[in-house]
Amino acid sequence: MDRALRRKIANQAFVVICTGAALVALAALALIMFSLLTKGVGGVDLMLFTADTPAPDSPGGLRNAIIGSILMCGVAMMIAVVIGVLAGTWLAEIGGNTPYGHVVRFLNDVLLSAPSILIGLFVYWWVVVPMGGFSGWAGAIALGILATPIVTRTTEDILNLQPNALREAGMALGASQWVTVRSIIWKAAGAGMLTGGLLGFARISGETAPLLFTALNNQFLSFDMSKPFASLPGAIYPFAMSPYETWNTLAWAGALLITLAVLGVNILGRWLARDKDHK
Amino acid sequence: MSLQSARHPDPVDPIFRGLAFAAATTLLLTLGGLIVALMIGGWPAISKFGFGFLTSSTWNPVTEVYGAAGPIVGTLITAVLSLAIALPIAVCVSVFLTQYCPKQIAQPVSTAIELLAGIPSIVYGMWGLFVFAPWFARTVQLPILTSLDPESFWGKLLAGVPNGANIFTASIVLAIMILPYMSAVFRELFRSIPPQVREAAFGLGCTSYEVVGSVLIPYVKKGMIGVVMLGFGRALGETMAVTFIIGNSHRFPDSLFASGSTLASTIANEFNEASGVHLASLIALGLVLFLITFTVLAIARALLSSQRY
Numbered sequence: 001m002d003r004a005l006r007r008k009i010a011n012q013a014f015v016v017i018c019t020g021a022a023l024v025a026l027a028a029l030a031l032i033m034f035s036l037l038t039k040g041v042g043g044v045d046l047m048l049f050t051a052d053t054p055a056p057d058s059p060g061g062l063r064n065a066i067i068g069s070i071l072m073c074g075v076a077m078m079i080a081v082v083i084g085v086l087a088g089t090w091l092a093e094i095g096g097n098t099p100y101g102h103v104v105r106f107l108n109d110v111l112l113s114a115p116s117i118l119i120g121l122f123v124y125w126w127v128v129v130p131m132g133g134f135s136g137w138a139g140a141i142a143l144g145i146l147a148t149p150i151v152t153r154t155t156e157d158i159l160n161l162q163p164n165a166l167r168e169a170g171m172a173l174g175a176s177q178w179v180t181v182r183s184i185i186w187k188a189a190g191a192g193m194l195t196g197g198l199l200g201f202a203r204i205s206g207e208t209a210p211l212l213f214t215a216l217n218n219q220f221l222s223f224d225m226s227k228p229f230a231s232l233p234g235a236i237y238p239f240a241m242s243p244y245e246t247w248n249t250l251a252w253a254g255a256l257l258i259t260l261a262v263l264g265v266n267i268l269g270r271w272l273a274r275d276k277d278h279k
Numbered sequence: 280m281s282l283q284s285a286r287h288p289d290p291v292d293p294i295f296r297g298l299a300f301a302a303a304t305t306l307l308l309t310l311g312g313l314i315v316a317l318m319i320g321g322w323p324a325i326s327k328f329g330f331g332f333l334t335s336s337t338w339n340p341v342t343e344v345y346g347a348a349g350p351i352v353g354t355l356i357t358a359v360l361s362l363a364i365a366l367p368i369a370v371c372v373s374v375f376l377t378q379y380c381p382k383q384i385a386q387p388v389s390t391a392i393e394l395l396a397g398i399p400s401i402v403y404g405m406w407g408l409f410v411f412a413p414w415f416a417r418t419v420q421l422p423i424l425t426s427l428d429p430e431s432f433w434g435k436l437l438a439g440v441p442n443g444a445n446i447f448t449a450s451i452v453l454a455i456m457i458l459p460y461m462s463a464v465f466r467e468l469f470r471s472i473p474p475q476v477r478e479a480a481f482g483l484g485c486t487s488y489e490v491v492g493s494v495l496i497p498y499v500k501k502g503m504i505g506v507v508m509l510g511f512g513r514a515l516g517e518t519m520a521v522t523f524i525i526g527n528s529h530r531f532p533d534s535l536f537a538s539g540s541t542l543a544s545t546i547a548n549e550f551n552e553a554s555g556v557h558l559a560s561l562i563a564l565g566l567v568l569f570l571i572t573f574t575v576l577a578i579a580r581a582l583l584s585s586q587r588y
Contacts, residue, residue: 121546
């Protein structure tokens with residue numbers, strides 16, 4: 001066989017393999033989404049939002065879990081936005097180029113990909129044990145620690161994209177660094193920072209592992225975050241593992257809810273970021 | 280905006296800088312606190328079992344003897360196997376999307392893949408438990424079990440209870456889970472290559488296979504290894520997708536189709552029922568997991584220092 005032909009065949013084979021692999025990958029992912037939709041939609045009805053998690057083999061919904069998830073994620077995002085925006089601003093505007101800045105940036109990147117179950121252990125040791133029990137606060141802190149590195153990183157990246165002329169303009173007007181950052185830089189970077197927050201929110205809303213031994217779970221509707229607290233992932237996990245069909249159905253419905261919420265928030269974040277690019 | 284003169288500096292400024300510095304330091308303290316918590320919490324187990332904790336595969340809550348070898352090996356096998364499955368497919372997907380696919384299709388498909396990378400891992404775990412494991416047991420495991428001689432090499436490698444909950448299926452679910460993430464970042468890497476590089480290679484008469492294999496992939500090699508390490512880090516520490524399907528037994532894994540456990544799945548499963556040495560052993564498992572993932576992530580970040588994903 002001559003060389004040209006061999007190269008041609010190798011090339012054709014490569015194209016076929018790549019296309020085939022792409023189709024297999026997309027098919028696998030489509031299959032998962034299909035299972036989620038078909039099994040999840042059956043459990044979605046009005047009761048899902050109005051009733052609390054039931055005993056086995058009796059009707060019920062996920063109201064307490066949905067409310068619990070929203071509350072915990074809300075508190076977590078407050079923690080993450082305050083610490084993340086300040087830390088990201090420090091990295092971009094103040095100390096990012098010092099040796100200490102490099103260390104912080106590296107550790108933030110490590111924290112960003114650290115296994116979430118380890119964050120759960122961390123919060124168990126420093127919050128659950130001293131406070132004497134599982135609580136919604138502990139769950140919120142664990143989720144907050146997971147979201148903080150994401151907010152830090154996007155804040156730093158977005159602030160670095162702002163032209164130096166903005167900073168010089170602030171300085172030329174005699175504004176202090178605080179006023180320059182608050183009134184000029186943060187304002188210009190607002191949409192991008194919001195996207196970072198949304199990405200962080202999307203990441204933590206489906207996290208299960210860190211909640212297992214921080215917030216635990218609660219069968220009833222509760223607004224007292226100093227007690228064990230319900231969450232959607234915390235309800236899905238035992239329900240999916242159980243042999244009861246009604247619980248399994250609820251687990252699928254809950255998984256569908258979380259997935260739709262995560263997708264929705266991600267799409268919103270992208271849309272905000274895109275809007276910014278076109279301006 | 281208030282005007283400030285150099286002689287009367289804004290009193291808020293030092294407070295702002297101090298708070299920002301404190302926030303940055305919080306990140307450092309979190310990681311430090313994590314290490315301290317894992318070391319103190321795991322100390323009773325480490326001091327009791329010593330180095331044998333890492334090499335023993337006994338995990339017995341009744342006799343209070345714990346060894347981490349089973350979960351450690353289970354973690355490494357599932358992570359390596361899932362990477363071996365996901366890596367070639369992810370490369371192919373990203374090559375297909377950047378080189379062969381028409382633009383009108385490539386854009387929506389890429390967006391879809393990026394969105395799928397954000398799906399919570401518990402969804403992948405549930406799909407593995409309810410859909411994939413039963414299917415795998417019926418159509419793959421049973422026929423293999425009945426047709427292979429149990430004493431042969433393959434028979435031993437593929438022996439196990441045919442319920443679909445085993446190390447192999449856990450690895451496949453993990454692979455599907457890290458696939459969108461790796462494909463999306465590989466695609467970004469390929470797109471970051473200046474078009475002139477690709478055009479120059481075509482200009483020399485390369486086929487598209489040669490362009491990708493000999494020019495484009497070597498061009499982003501460092502970044503790719505970094506991404507592979509990041510994917511590996513994810514697979515090592517993933518909890519929910521694995522806990523659902525690996526079968527959760529602590530024996531030393533001797534067959535691909537046998538149930539096993541990983542460091543993360545053992546912690547997730549037993550933590551709430553544990554106390555005393557059992558609890559300390561679970562925290563020590565966390566310390567082992569931290570050391571492994573920290574090493575992997577540090578290498579990944581060092582390789583990706585110029586690009587950040």
